[in-house]
Amino acid sequence: MNEKKIKVLLSAYSLETHSRGIVTVASMLRDAGMEVIYIGNNRPEQIIEAAVQEDVDVVGINSMCGGALELGGELMRSAEEKGIKDNMAFVMGGIFPPEDEPKLKKLGFKALLKPGATSEEVVGSVKEVVEA
Amino acid sequence: MSEEKTTKEIFEEKLKEKKRIPLYNPEAIEKIKEGFDEWKNTKVREKDRENWEVTPHTILGSEIPRGMLYTPCDVADLDYEADVGFPGQEPFTRGPYPNMYRGRVFTIRQLSGAGSPEETNERLKFLLESGATGTNLALDLPTVQMFDSDEPESVGQVGTVGVPIDCVQDMEVIYKDIPIDKVSSSIVTHYPRNSMIIFPMFLVMAEKRGYDWKTLPGSVQNDITMENIVRRAPEYIPPADDFRIQCDNIEFLRKEVPRWNYITLNGYNLREEGTDEIMEMAVAFANGIAILEEMQERGYDPDWVAERMAFFWSVSSDFFEEIARLRAARRLWYKIMKYRFDSKKPRSQLERCHIQTSGISLQRVEPYDNVIRSAFQAMAAILGGTQSLHVDSYAEAYSVPLEEDSLLALRTQQIINAETQVTQVVDPLAGSFYVEKLTNIAESKVLDQLEEIEKEGGFVKAIESGWMHNKIASYIAKERRKIDDGTIKIVGYNYFRRPDVKEPPIKCQEVLEERRQRQIEKLKKWREERDNDKVESCLGAIVDACKSGENVTYKTIEAARAGATEGEMRRKFVEAFGMWKQPLVI
Numbered sequence: 001m002n003e004k005k006i007k008v009l010l011s012a013y014s015l016e017t018h019s020r021g022i023v024t025v026a027s028m029l030r031d032a033g034m035e036v037i038y039i040g041n042n043r044p045e046q047i048i049e050a051a052v053q054e055d056v057d058v059v060g061i062n063s064m065c066g067g068a069l070e071l072g073g074e075l076m077r078s079a080e081e082k083g084i085k086d087n088m089a090f091v092m093g094g095i096f097p098p099e100d101e102p103k104l105k106k107l108g109f110k111a112l113l114k115p116g117a118t119s120e121e122v123v124g125s126v127k128e129v130v131e132a
Numbered sequence: 133m134s135e136e137k138t139t140k141e142i143f144e145e146k147l148k149e150k151k152r153i154p155l156y157n158p159e160a161i162e163k164i165k166e167g168f169d170e171w172k173n174t175k176v177r178e179k180d181r182e183n184w185e186v187t188p189h190t191i192l193g194s195e196i197p198r199g200m201l202y203t204p205c206d207v208a209d210l211d212y213e214a215d216v217g218f219p220g221q222e223p224f225t226r227g228p229y230p231n232m233y234r235g236r237v238f239t240i241r242q243l244s245g246a247g248s249p250e251e252t253n254e255r256l257k258f259l260l261e262s263g264a265t266g267t268n269l270a271l272d273l274p275t276v277q278m279f280d281s282d283e284p285e286s287v288g289q290v291g292t293v294g295v296p297i298d299c300v301q302d303m304e305v306i307y308k309d310i311p312i313d314k315v316s317s318s319i320v321t322h323y324p325r326n327s328m329i330i331f332p333m334f335l336v337m338a339e340k341r342g343y344d345w346k347t348l349p350g351s352v353q354n355d356i357t358m359e360n361i362v363r364r365a366p367e368y369i370p371p372a373d374d375f376r377i378q379c380d381n382i383e384f385l386r387k388e389v390p391r392w393n394y395i396t397l398n399g400y401n402l403r404e405e406g407t408d409e410i411m412e413m414a415v416a417f418a419n420g421i422a423i424l425e426e427m428q429e430r431g432y433d434p435d436w437v438a439e440r441m442a443f444f445w446s447v448s449s450d451f452f453e454e455i456a457r458l459r460a461a462r463r464l465w466y467k468i469m470k471y472r473f474d475s476k477k478p479r480s481q482l483e484r485c486h487i488q489t490s491g492i493s494l495q496r497v498e499p500y501d502n503v504i505r506s507a508f509q510a511m512a513a514i515l516g517g518t519q520s521l522h523v524d525s526y527a528e529a530y531s532v533p534l535e536e537d538s539l540l541a542l543r544t545q546q547i548i549n550a551e552t553q554v555t556q557v558v559d560p561l562a563g564s565f566y567v568e569k570l571t572n573i574a575e576s577k578v579l580d581q582l583e584e585i586e587k588e589g590g591f592v593k594a595i596e597s598g599w600m601h602n603k604i605a606s607y608i609a610k611e612r613r614k615i616d617d618g619t620i621k622i623v624g625y626n627y628f629r630r631p632d633v634k635e636p637p638i639k640c641q642e643v644l645e646e647r648r649q650r651q652i653e654k655l656k657k658w659r660e661e662r663d664n665d666k667v668e669s670c671l672g673a674i675v676d677a678c679k680s681g682e683n684v685t686y687k688t689i690e691a692a693r694a695g696a697t698e699g700e701m702r703r704k705f706v707e708a709f710g711m712w713k714q715p716l717v718i
Contacts, residue, residue, distance in 0.1 A: 010718075014285040014366045015277045017322075020405050020492070020608060026718035027609035038718045041366045043285065065273045067288030070645075074287075095529065097640040115529040116496040116625060119616045 006034040006130050009054055011047045012062040013071045021115070022062040025093060025122055032123040044075035048082050056088060057130050061109075063094040069103055076108045089129035093117070138586045139421070139472055140579050146471045152211045161208045168203055176200075189620045191493045191611070192448040194408035196573055202565035210568060215463070219558045221478075222470075224462040225571065226559035227517040228482040233555035237265075238513075239520035240545045241318060241486065245270035245295040246532050248647055249305035252295040256310060258535065262542060267310065268318040268522060270294035270532070271330070276322050277365055278329060280699035281651040285366070290648035292641060293532045294320075297330060298655050299697045303337035313343055317350035318396075318486070323359035324378035325369065327352045328685055329701045331381070332692035335389070351393035351442060351486075354381050356592075357419055360714065361600050362401045369705055370712040371595045377684060377705070379426045384685035386437060393442040395423070396486060400446040404492045406608035409448070409457050410574070414581035415600065416443055417468065418591040424473055434473040438480035447513045448490040449505065455561060456570035457578075458485070458516030464575050486520040487513040496529035497633055498624040507544050514548055515561060521545055531640035598715030605717040655697065662695030670694045671704050678708030 008029055010022055026036045039050050051059050061075065072092065079085040085108060092104060093113035101112055110132065111125040137145075172181060185197040199206070210216070217223055220230030229235055242259055244267075245252045256267045272294040274286035280298050281290045290296050295306060307317070319334060321327040331352050335345055356378050360371045368374075378395070385394035397420050399412035407415075420441060424434040443461070447454045465483035469475035489509035494502040503526045510523045523541040525533035533541065549555055561567045588594040614620045621627040670691035677684045691701055 012364060015273045015279060015289060017273065017276060017363050017365065018405075019364045023406070023605055023608050023718050024612050027605075027612055030718070031609075031613070036718060038716055040714070040716045041364050043366075065289060066292030067273075070288030095531070097531070097642075098635070114496060118626075119612070 006058065006126065007054065007056040008034055008036050008058040008060055008126065009047070009051050009056040010036060010038045010060045010062070011050070012041050012064075013067060014041050014043050015067075016041060016062060016064055018064045019062075021064065021093060022060075025060065025062075025113070028119040028122045029126060031119070034123075034126070044071055045078045047075060048078040048084065051079075051088060052082055052084060058089045058091060058126055060091045060093065060126075063092060063096065065095075068092060068094065068096040069100050069107075072104055072107050072109065079108075089126075089132070091126065091129060093122075138583045139468060140583045142472055143467060143579070150214070152209065152214060154208065155210045155212045156204050156208055158208075161205055164203055165205050168205060188450055188453070189614055190448065190450045191615075191620060191622070192403055192408060192446065192490060193450040193453060194410045194574075194577070196453060196570065196577070202569055204565055206565050206569040207572070215572075216562055216568070222481070223466045224482060225459050226562055228462065228484055228519070230558075232517065232558040233514075233549075234558075237549055237555060238518055238545075239266045239316070239486075240264050240542060241266040241268040241520050241522055242533075242538050242542055243268045243270045243320065243488070243522050244533070244538055245306075246272075246293065246641055247291045247295070247644075248650065249295055249297070249302045251291075252306050253308050253310075255535065255538070256306070259538060259542065260310070260315060262539065263546060264542060266316045266318060266520070268320065269306065270320055271322075272296045275330070275698065276326065278323075278326055278698050278702035280655065280697050281648055282655055283699055286648070288645075288648075290651055291644070296651050297333065297698065298651065299658055299695060300333045300336045300340075300692055301654065301658055303333045304340070307334075307337060312338060312341075313347045313349070317348075319350065319352050321352045321354060323363065324354050324356055324374050324381060325359065325702065325705055327354035327381050328377055328688050329692075329698050331385075332685070332689040335689060336692045345389045347391065348389055349391045351396055352381070352385075353398060353444075354378055354395045355398040355419065356595070357398045357402055357415060360595050360712075361415075361604070362398075362405045364714075367706055368712040368714050369709040371592050373678075373709040375422070375426070375592050379423060379430070380683045380685050382423060382427065382437065383430065383432070383683055386432075386440065390440070393440050396442050396444040398444050400444045400488055402604075403446040403448075404490065406604045406611065408607070409446070409454070410577045410581050411603065411607075412446065413457065413461055413464075413578045414585060415591075417465065417578070417582055418585045418594070420465070421468065421472065422591040428473075434469075435475050435477040435480045438469060438473070438475065439477065441480075441484075443483055443485040445485055445487050445518075446490050447487050447509045447516070448493050449509065451508060451512050452561075452567060452570055453574070454509070454512040455516040456567050457574035458487075458513070458518065459559070459562075459567075459571045460575035460578065461485070462517070463571070464578055484519045486522070487516075487518040488522040489513070489524045491524050491528045494524060494526065494528040495622060495625050496635070497629070499526050499529065499636065499638065501624050502526035502528065503540065503544070506541070507548070510544055511548055511552075511554070514554060517559060527638050530638045534639055534641065598717065601715045601717045658695065659697070666694045667691070667696050667700070671696055671700055674701060674704040675708045678705060 110129040219227035397416040403412035469481040525537035
């Protein structure tokens with residue numbers, strides 16, 4: 001077992017106005033003993049920059065109002081450029097059409113969390129993607 | 133704060149000499165007390181006696197403990213005239229109007245707007261033809277955040293959760309063929325800055341169609357609570373400047389568009405973000421008070437200002453609590469106007485509201501259960517005496533409502549109105565020992581919470597310091613733990629959850645890149661055809677007015693007329709005021 005504290009960076013894309021979901025997830029992960037860094041709203045490349053700087057294990061993105069696919073693509077391109085796409089795990093939470101789920105997985109999001117995900121599910125999937 | 137005393141202290145001082153006439157005979161109360169004790173000790177099971185008070189745990193509920201039974205003893209000092217009264221009369225507990233729904237049924241105002249301006253125009257007309265009595269325009273995310281459709285941040289989000297508005301031409305399409313002097317238009321502009329940018333585009337559209345601004349009914353949101361507490365965004369302007377923008381809008385609208393509700397004091401989004409209904413109301417009232425004080429300083433009579441103030445509440449699942457606090461809100465606002473602002477005009481003492489059922493209470497699992505949740509919430513809103521209502525779509529956790537979802541929500545309202553007959557009698561729950569007691573508790577809790585905000589230095593200070601952001605974050609965490617351990621029961625989710633539950637196929641709003649491309653092309657053409665020098669000078673005038681203290685709304689009207697876009701105007705506020713760093717609390 002990995003004894004090191006799991007370090008998670010949480011961010012939403014620039015225009016996302018909701019934050020109840022991401023704040024909820026932050027409290028779940030913290031209660032489970034993880035280190036959570038929340039950086040508010042940012043463009044994809046800014047998120048990747050912060051991920052590199054903080055040297056996190058997991059990057060969690062919140063998307064509630066569309067753009068998950070388009071901005072997810074930009075995020076992954078940026079991660080690839082910085083060489084972190086394979087050594088950090090990317091997770092997305094929010095509201096997205098069911099038909100986009102396989103596309104998001106293909107882009108490189110290891111786990112997708114939807115409204116109503118329980119603490120157990122959220123913490124479980126973060127641990128799983130770190131261990132994978 | 134200009135006044136030293138808190139609202140609660142003002143009430144205590146002004147109400148202490150008022151003679152109260154109790155409704156119940158003290159002798160009768162004594163007798164009831166004896167009978168109650170005897171009944172409780174002989175007829176009630178020991179277990180029920182021990183657990184007499186139960187604290188309800190619900191999503192966004194305030195956890196006011198409830199006894200098993202209420203009697204006149206719980207409201208022994210009730211003064212009918214002072215506490216309950218008649219509808220349309222002080223203290224307005226029973227409703228703002230004497231005949232309430234017999235005079236005019238609550239406005240059925242379903243939020244809509246999705247896709248392109250053209251599609252939105254079709255949807256608005258569809259809802260009006262199906263019996264909606266007002267329009268309620270939802271904006272897409274870039275428009276809410278004041279970005280143009282062609283800015284890189286807007287990718288994938290144009291027309292997704294609302295309609296895109298970049299400039300006046302979009303307004304012209306959205307409201308085409310809709311008689312905006314007859315059907316009231318609610319425009320969900322969210323923020324003060326957004327209201328200052330988007331609403332002028334509506335007014336310019338109206339003047340192009342030949343309407344006199346003074347004839348137009350409707351409302352904008354224009355609330356700093358939305359911009360600086362609830363909202364997440366890449367950039368903020370400082371709360372004090374944003375508060376001034378909010379008040380500039382109010383001053384402009386009151387003078388130039390007098391039938392327009394210039395603010396919808398927002399409880400809804402604050403509560404849905406994470407707080408109970410006590411804080412929801414306290415924050416909205418604190419903002420209302422701050423506005424009236426600022427307008428007084430600008431030389432206006434609070435009675436003239438307040439007559440167009442409107443409130444926006446969320447109604448969640450604790451049925452009687454919601455009804456009681458809607459009654460309490462009217463009484464408390466009346467007292468604030470009367471005792472804090474020496475109001476003489478009944479119209480300004482009315483707390484009028486729009487209600488939306490709680491989206492956060494709706495679940496993704498077994499979404500059809502949500503129809504039931506929303507219907508009960510809508511019923512509570514109506515029994516509480518709302519003026520206007522939006523019922524959330526059952527598919528809230530999947531997508532913005534499509535046409536058939538909107539129709540179901542509309543039908544919910546129509547069934548309550550036409551089939552249940554609850555609207556025939558005004559304030560039907562008044563006089564219930566339970567409801568009156570709960571009304572009293574809700575009122576005093578909101579007043580206490582308001583006092584806490586006032587002691588923090590007032591509304592704007594409580595935002596600047598991050599006090600409110602902290603309150604929300606801790607509420608979210610606390611509530612989440614109660615859902616985790618089953619203290620808060622959600623049917624189908626953590627209570628009687630089926631192990632093999634599958635998501636039903638639900639149609640979602642499509643994200644169409646073509647839509648964004650079309651919007652971008654229209655915008656490009658618009659920029660080419662306008663007088664760019666004129667636009668530049670109008671945009672410069674916005675910065676100057678922000679700095680000089682002149683009312684800025686007059687300048688954004690000019691800019692909208694000249695053809696300035698939303699994003700162009702947004703940047704000018706940042707240029708003038710600089711950026712504020714919102715406290716990011718988790």
